[in-house]
Amino acid sequence: MMAHQEWIITVDDEHVEYIDDVVLSLESVGFHTSGVLRSLGQVTGATDSGQDAEDAVSQALAAVEGVASVDAARRWGVGPPDSTVQ
Amino acid sequence: MxxxxxxxxxxxxxxxxxxxxxxxxxxxxxxxxxxxxxxxxxxxxxxxxxxxxxxxxxxxxxxxxxxxxxxxxxxxxxxxxxxxxxxxxxxxxxxxxxxxTIGISSAIERHHSGAGVRVAVLDTGFDAAHPDFSSRGVIAVSFVPNEGPQDAHGHGTHCLGTACGPWQSDYGPGYGVAPESEMYVAKVLGDDGTGSDSSILAGIDWTLQNECHIISMSLGADVRDVHPPYVAAGRRALEQGSLIIAAAGNNAQRNGGNPGFVGAPANSPHILAVAAVGQDLRTADFSARSSSHDGGEVNVTAPGVDVHSAWPGEERYRSISGTSMAAPHVSGIAALISGVTGSRGEALWEALIDYAVPLEHEDSEDAGAGLAKLPDANSW
Missing domain, CATH: 3.30.70 (Alpha-Beta Plaits)
Known part of the structure; x- marks a missing residue:
């Protein structure tokens, strides 16, 4: 089974207004876009890591013109409803 | 006695x-x-x-x-x-x-209730059937796959209640800071209380499209590292006139000698981090201390122990504790101040710091500029 990795791509200030072009470039290196966040200048999506090591994938994304940073998506949370501290 | x-x-x-x-x-x-x-x-x-x-x-x-x-x-x-x-x-x-504690009497006296100010709460959603909110318009959207905006957890309803709930309730004490603010609910955490960056950032982006003044985020992870997407998100939000207010984190156990640390995303430099005090105005046992890097500071503190607010379903209300409960107090204060002064973004951040009252017995590492408060009645 192919490994699947979700990413947050932050577009640099100069390219925010050309974010659609950045998305096309990302997709040309194997990025599957799930969201284009125009106000934030960020793109969410995933790659099938395949045989590539994660850092190789991330380097390919980071090399796209207009990309400021590439970060593996995290998960966040709050305590369960019955916990006294939340 | x-x-x-x-x-x-x-x-x-x-x-x-x-x-x-x-x-x-x-x-x-x-x-x-x-x-x-x-x-x-x-x-x-x-x-x-x-x-x-x-x-x-x-x-x-x-x-x-x-x-x-x-x-x-x-x-x-x-x-x-x-x-x-x-x-x-x-x-x-x-x-x-x-x-x-935050000095709500000043707002009540002056009838400053947050009218016209848009407050977004990014959390587990909201109970649309709650009697204290049924007559008010709430714009609620879910960014969690396969889940609607209804809150099946409770945390989101509680946080929204503190920021935007009523000053008076037919069923108990008033508990909301900014009762006439416009409520924008983005469900970014699922019914299990967890969510992904993709959902949270999509939620922030939506609040910016809707020109929300204040974005309240009572969520986080106990990680010391700054997560870069939130540095950009916080900065771009401020540039567009939106202030992100986040819970500092509950990873301290002060009674056991562990002061904890401000976790992500509250540890980002353009996101305002809120710690928690109890009824005695001492830092709560669980409330995280400032991290050493730039932007990792606690900025202000607010009530966060045994906080009474709304809860979904028949229960209607619950008292719970956490920096999650402190952050929406500050979001409500920000809404009231913005409603009167029109200040947004950086200026609103500075106003919150200016009105905060230093707590004599608390270190700024724990309480930042001090207890978040409303201005005195005669000064706004």
Whole structure:
């Protein structure tokens, strides 16, 4: 089974207004876009890591013109409803 | 025994001069310090006794309110003796202790209720059927795959209640800071209380499209590293006039000698981090301390222990603790200030810091600029 990795791509200030072009470039290196966040200048999506090591994938994304940073998506949370501290 | 200020809520002179002292005496209270023209008395009592007195008076259509008597000091002068300075705050029949502590009376007196200010709460959604919100317009959207905006957890309804709920409720004390603010709910955490960056950032982006003034995020992870997407998100939000206010984190165990650290995303430099105090205005046991890197500081502190607010379903209300409960107090304060001054983004951040009151017994590493407060009634 192919490994699947979700990413947050932050577009640099100069390219925010050309974010659609950045998305096309990302997709040309194997990025599957799930969201284009125009106000934030960020793109969410995933790659099938395949045989590539994660850092190789991330380097390919980071090399796209207009990309400021590439970060593996995290998960966040709050305590369960019955916990006294939340 | 605690000293309470009791106020009879009527302008009827006959009630204030005759019925009110009779009621006090019949419940065993002294009338030595009762001012009949004001309808105000000061009595010694236990909280349970005050509650029972209040409900008896309400049954007899002589509504009263009571609050613990405060000791006032000149600004910048502390009390003469050392030890705990502030009296412990308690929920009364009228107001949660949190509202009392942030100085809500000033907003009530001036009718500053956050009208026209858009407050977004990014959390587990919201209970649209809650009686305190059913008559108000709430714009609610889910960014969690396969889940609608209804809150099946409780956390989101509680946080929205603190930021935007009512000053008065038919079912208990008032508990919301900015009751006329416009509520934008982005469900970014699922019914299990967890969510992904993709959902949270999509939620922030949506609030920016909707030109929300304030984005309240009571969520996080116990990680020290700054997560870069939130550095960009916080900066771009500020540039567009939106202030992100986040919970500092609950990873401390101070009784065990562990002060914890401000976790992501509150540790991002353009996101305002909120710590928690209890009713004694001391830093809560769980409330995280500033991280050492730039932007990792606690910026202000706010009520976050045994906070009464809305809860989904039949239960309607619950008292819970956490920096998650402190952050929406600050979001509500920001809404009220923005509603009056029109300040947004960086200017709103600075106003919150300016109005915060340093806590004498607390280190700024734990409480930042101090307790988040509303301006005095005569200064806004």
């Amino acid at each position: 605690t000293r309470y200020v009791v106020t009879f809520d009527t302008a009827d002179a006959g009630v204030l001069q005759a019925d009110a002292p009779d009621l006090l005496v019949s419940h065993g209270f002294s009338t030595d310090t009762y001012f009949s023209r004001l309808g105000v008395g000061v009595v010694d009592g236990e909280p349970e006794q005050m509650e029972s007195f209040s409900s008896r008076c309400r049954q007899q259509r002589r509504p009263v309110s009571f609050t613990p008597e405060l000791t006032y000091y000149a600004i910048s002068q502390g009390p003469a003796s050392s030890g705990p300075a502030e009296p412990p705050y308690r929920d009364t029949s009228d107001l949660s202790w949190g509202l009392q």
